[in-house]
Amino acid sequence: MPVKIRLSRHGKKGYPFYHIVVADGRAPRDGRYIERLGVYNPNTNPATIEFDFDRALDWLQNGAQPSDTCRTILSGKGVFMKKHLLEGAKKGAFSVEVADEKFQAWMSKKNSAIIAQKENVVKDKEADKKERFEAEAKVKEAKAQAIAKKLQDERKAAEKAAAPVVAEAETEAPAAE
Numbered sequence: 125m126p127v128k129i130r131l132s133r134h135g136k137k138g139y140p141f142y143h144i145v146v147a148d149g150r151a152p153r154d155g156r157y158i159e160r161l162g163v164y165n166p167n168t169n170p171a172t173i174e175f176d177f178d179r180a181l182d183w184l185q186n187g188a189q190p191s192d193t194c195r196t197i198l199s200g201k202g203v204f205m206k207k208h209l210l211e212g213a214k215k216g217a218f219s220v221e222v223a224d225e226k227f228q229a230w231m232s233k234k235n236s237a238i239i240a241q242k243e244n245v246v247k248d249k250e251a252d253k254k255e256r257f258e259a260e261a262k263v264k265e266a267k268a269q270a271i272a273k274k275l276q277d278e279r280k281a282a283e284k285a286a287a288p289v290v291a292e293a294e295t296e297a298p299a300a301e
Contacts, residue, residue, distance in 0.1 A: 126148070126149035126150075126189065127146060127147070127148065127149065127158070127183070127186075127187065127188040127189070128146070128147055128148070128149045128188065128189055128190070128191060129144065129145070129146050129161070129180065129183060129184070129188050129189070129190040129191065129194045129198070130144075130145060130147060130153070130190070130191040130193075130194055131143070131144060131145070131153075131164060131191065131193055131194060132144075132145045132147075132153060132154050132157065133153065133154055134154075139167060140166070140167075141163065141164065141165040141166070141167065142163070142164045142165075142166075143157075143160050143162070143163055143164075144160070144161045144162045144163065144164055144175050144180075144194060144197065145157035145158075145159065145160050145161065146158045146159045146160075146161060146183050146188055149189075159179065159183075161175045161176050161179055161180050161183075162174050162175020162176060162180075163175070164197060169245055170238065170241055170242065170245075173197055173200075173201060175197075175201070177201065177202075177203060177206075180198055180203050181203050181206055181207060181210075184198070184203060184204070184207050185207060185210075200234075202227065202230065202231055202234065205227060205230055206227050209223035209224075209226055209227055210223060
């Protein structure tokens, strides 16, 4: 029975999220599975990945084959790095404690990169918001100037129209006496 670590699709049309499952290779994609390891949500930026690290490592050590996407996910979270280091320790290249230290150093570097990516997303959103606000302010100012010019032109036109009427009224008034 070939065991696979793969994704099982859930969610609505156009907005999927996935369960990371261990399943028989012959089972359908969204069908029966042996164990659910976690969740992968590609709709967030960066993608949200939550799974049981130790169980995934155990399944890989016992021969489960991940799909391409699951291989990328597990590799990004360090499961394959931990497996590689444990196999090196098993062969006698170094001790388990050294393997754990190397893994912790790798994880801290990886986590700092993820945090930096999240900060960049937040900064980009703030910069975009500020840029849109400035563009909106320019449009608003242009509209205000256009309205002010139109009102000024209307006042001038009203004054010009009222000036001859006043002049005619003044010239007619003395003639009536």
